[in-house]
Amino acid sequence: MAYVPLADQDNEADLHHPHSWVTKYVWSQDHKVIAIQYGGTAILVGIAALMLSLLMRMQLGFPETFDLIDPNAYYQSVTMHGMIMVVYMLTALLLGGFGNYMVPLMIGARDMVFPFLNMLSFWFYLVSVLILMASFLVGGGPTGAGWTLYPPQATLAGTPGHDMGIILMLMSLAVFVVAFTMGGLNYVTTILQNRARGMTLMRMPLTVWGIFVATVLGLFAFPALLVSVIMMTFDTLLGTSFFMPAIIESGTALDHNGGSPVLFQHLFWFFGHPEVYIVALPAFGLVSDVLSTHARKNIFGYRMMVWAIIAIGGLSFIVWAHHMYVSGMNPYFGFFFATTTLIIAVPTALKVYNWVLTLWEGDIRLNAPMYFAIGFIFTFIHGGLTGLFLGNVVIDLPLSDTYFVVAHFHMVMGVSPVLVIFASLYHWYPKMSGRMYHEGLAKLHFWITFLGTYAIYLPMHYLGFLGVPRRYYALGQTDFIPESAQDLNAGITIAALIVGSAQILFFINILWSLRNGKKAESNPWGAASLEWQTPDTPPIHGNWGKELPTVYRWAYDYSVPGAKEDFIPQNMADADVEMESKND
Amino acid sequence: MMSESVVDGVPSGVTGLVEDWASDKQAYNVPWGKAMMWIFLVSDTFIFTCFLTGYLNVRLTTTEPWPLQTEIFALTLFGQSVPLVLIAIMTFILITSSGSMALAVNFGYRRDKTKTFWLMVATALLGASFVGMQAFEWTKLIQEGVRPWANPFGAAQFGSVFFMVTGFHGLHVTGGVIYLLVVANKIRKGHYDKKGFEIVEIAGLYWHFVDLVWVFIFAFFYLL
Numbered sequence: 072m073a074y075v076p077l078a079d080q081d082n083e084a085d086l087h088h089p090h091s092w093v094t095k096y097v098w099s100q101d102h103k104v105i106a107i108q109y110g111g112t113a114i115l116v117g118i119a120a121l122m123l124s125l126l127m128r129m130q131l132g133f134p135e136t137f138d139l140i141d142p143n144a145y146y147q148s149v150t151m152h153g154m155i156m157v158v159y160m161l162t163a164l165l166l167g168g169f170g171n172y173m174v175p176l177m178i179g180a181r182d183m184v185f186p187f188l189n190m191l192s193f194w195f196y197l198v199s200v201l202i203l204m205a206s207f208l209v210g211g212g213p214t215g216a217g218w219t220l221y222p223p224q225a226t227l228a229g230t231p232g233h234d235m236g237i238i239l240m241l242m243s244l245a246v247f248v249v250a251f252t253m254g255g256l257n258y259v260t261t262i263l264q265n266r267a268r269g270m271t272l273m274r275m276p277l278t279v280w281g282i283f284v285a286t287v288l289g290l291f292a293f294p295a296l297l298v299s300v301i302m303m304t305f306d307t308l309l310g311t312s313f314f315m316p317a318i319i320e321s322g323t324a325l326d327h328n329g330g331s332p333v334l335f336q337h338l339f340w341f342f343g344h345p346e347v348y349i350v351a352l353p354a355f356g357l358v359s360d361v362l363s364t365h366a367r368k369n370i371f372g373y374r375m376m377v378w379a380i381i382a383i384g385g386l387s388f389i390v391w392a393h394h395m396y397v398s399g400m401n402p403y404f405g406f407f408f409a410t411t412t413l414i415i416a417v418p419t420a421l422k423v424y425n426w427v428l429t430l431w432e433g434d435i436r437l438n439a440p441m442y443f444a445i446g447f448i449f450t451f452i453h454g455g456l457t458g459l460f461l462g463n464v465v466i467d468l469p470l471s472d473t474y475f476v477v478a479h480f481h482m483v484m485g486v487s488p489v490l491v492i493f494a495s496l497y498h499w500y501p502k503m504s505g506r507m508y509h510e511g512l513a514k515l516h517f518w519i520t521f522l523g524t525y526a527i528y529l530p531m532h533y534l535g536f537l538g539v540p541r542r543y544y545a546l547g548q549t550d551f552i553p554e555s556a557q558d559l560n561a562g563i564t565i566a567a568l569i570v571g572s573a574q575i576l577f578f579i580n581i582l583w584s585l586r587n588g589k590k591a592e593s594n595p596w597g598a599a600s601l602e603w604q605t606p607d608t609p610p611i612h613g614n615w616g617k618e619l620p621t622v623y624r625w626a627y628d629y630s631v632p633g634a635k636e637d638f639i640p641q642n643m644a645d646a647d648v649e650m651e652s653k654n655d
Numbered sequence: 656m657m658s659e660s661v662v663d664g665v666p667s668g669v670t671g672l673v674e675d676w677a678s679d680k681q682a683y684n685v686p687w688g689k690a691m692m693w694i695f696l697v698s699d700t701f702i703f704t705c706f707l708t709g710y711l712n713v714r715l716t717t718t719e720p721w722p723l724q725t726e727i728f729a730l731t732l733f734g735q736s737v738p739l740v741l742i743a744i745m746t747f748i749l750i751t752s753s754g755s756m757a758l759a760v761n762f763g764y765r766r767d768k769t770k771t772f773w774l775m776v777a778t779a780l781l782g783a784s785f786v787g788m789q790a791f792e793w794t795k796l797i798q799e800g801v802r803p804w805a806n807p808f809g810a811a812q813f814g815s816v817f818f819m820v821t822g823f824h825g826l827h828v829t830g831g832v833i834y835l836l837v838v839a840n841k842i843r844k845g846h847y848d849k850k851g852f853e854i855v856e857i858a859g860l861y862w863h864f865v866d867l868v869w870v871f872i873f874a875f876f877y878l879l
Contacts (some may be wrong), residue, residue: 184687252698260691264681272677290694294701301819302709310804311815313713326804329717329812334709341705622679 100186101612102171105193107503110168112193116200117160118574123148125571132564134545142544143231146215149542150232151203153218154240157346158247159200161488165353166251166289167196169495170258170282172503173357176602177279179267179620179642181613183257192257195250199243206232206239214240217542219343222314222335226307228321238307241300248297255286267601267642269622273377274641276600276626277370280377281356284384285349291388292345299338306330336398340391347484348387352380354491355422358444360626361494362426364598365441366433367637369627371425379418386415396464397471405464412462416455423452434630434637438596439513443494446521447487454483457532472542475535478528486524493520493577500581501595502602505609506588509580516576523570530559599638600626686853689860696864703868706823707875710816719810724877727796727808742877745788746869749828752781753866756835756859763855768842771855775839778862782832789825793818817876824872827865834858 129137183189206213214236216225262283302313314335315327363370392408457479461467594603606616620642628639635649725738759774800807806814
């Protein structure tokens, strides 16, 4: 029997339409509802992690004044802040949230290919978050091993949360990997197999490319995390010695013998480095679309942008040991990993040039999303340049355990993706909610956040050069650190408190606008990509009404010479494009 | 338009390949489930690769000697110690089950539901007997004192890795047996009469993958 491609069978009637409030908003199989569930949960845990960071800052800025946390709680805050932000907030929000929302809409599909699996993905994610949060409630509290969870210290007495905390963390991660795999398989298959007629891979918006490659990275990188989590669980619960060498704890030799702590580091960073790009690539994609739309210009060098995303994805698997220079390694390995690390700068710089060249001579509309997108270019260049320092073995060694590293990775994978997330949330808010946000409030939010992050992280670079070590609860009496370092720390804390509380503006804005915002047109920015061309705003279940869209062009036909409008939607045939009359 | 342009300096064959692959609607002319199964299997390959890398690594770092496979995996038959006999039978059974699975796929596409059903049941039974023999092997080693955390014959890591990796693979086989039985039952009930029988091949992909992984585990654990 001849096989009919599923993409040719329009399955509007087959869609599992909801029948009640519960199936519509709770046990929903609609990718848009799942996206909002994913995103909402991620933002909530993100707020929790933000609170933890403010607690740490209060301690560091004013060590004698506030007595909010003790050293144990400090380490627990460091650990939970890092793990939540990287995995449960950024990964979940960018792939679970934006991935779910954008992919089917942007490629002209009705939904993900397996909506039930997609729903399951969210509920597994929620379970993993609940397990993680449960660790705040158990005796001993959450683990304080640092977000990298390095053994042997992660499981030894003396590390806070070495009994229940670490077990819950490992369990939660394992469940998260399962959740991610179910979602990720869906995104990849949907993008490969369920595109609208005419939507070739090279016509997809860069958002979809970023999400696609990031998801592939996730599917290949999370297995390493899963395996290290399983092995460490066995080390803790069964007394195996995968990662535990012969070791003496408080004067008594433990039963462990012959394991390899460095094996854990390799497995962890084989996951951990691609994870950076799992967060960064969707952000790259989203920001490209925001920039292009608000600059009324096609993205500069689309083809190169796509290949750069793919190249970065591939390279990210052979650089992981640059996180382990201080663990010690054969100098030739150090040379190899330093080289590959610096090579990544090539496609990354190419992307930055292309963003800037997209702005060049554009008809720039300075809407709030554009503020955040341009802000991202600044913070990303900044964080990228400090990455060049840390990629080199000899420079990394003295800087590795200082605030320089903290400043670097917060600029490059903390602030930068978060700015893109804000840009995207403002940009797509009209489509998601059907209302406009408050422009003035959004711009105020931008300026405080953008300037505030510099106030926070620029001084940290300097602290790093002074040799101020990271992860310390208090500096104590240290000869090589001048008194003035404490003043800087106090200043950073004040800036952090201001930036942290300024995020309330964002929540006020989106909640207030949900009811009181101006009604949004279906395409307020005049964007060319497919998600703005839905018949309903916000799009309803099934996205496209009776008929699936047909795509005639790429997603970046802005300011086409001769065309009447300054954008041509992807689903508009050449014959339908209104041209300016010749005798103007 | 972008898609028609030819990139300078790149051979036309390469650009042609990219264009073909990038054409609209779908990259591969296969059902969604099959594409997803392939992607899942690649991801799963990374899991097993990490497990085996971990195994090789702790085998190098442990300070105790590694037990001799010819002795620890031997069975005493008719008063004689025969090395690797059980594992040879297990491997043979699993490879055979791949054969019956391949036949099931063939008869599925011929829409011969009865034969497909029975071949899938046979495959599942072979898989189940594999798991049964694995349980026997585990019992024997446990009775001899091998534990995940201890091993009277040498390095404790032998026990740790053995139970972890064969256990993880055994779970895959068990899951596969259940999967095959569910699909076989649905076939018998005529669930796929309209949809087509690609599902047999998708289940088969998983089954062959589990077999392939076993070949590696067999080589690395029992022979190396």
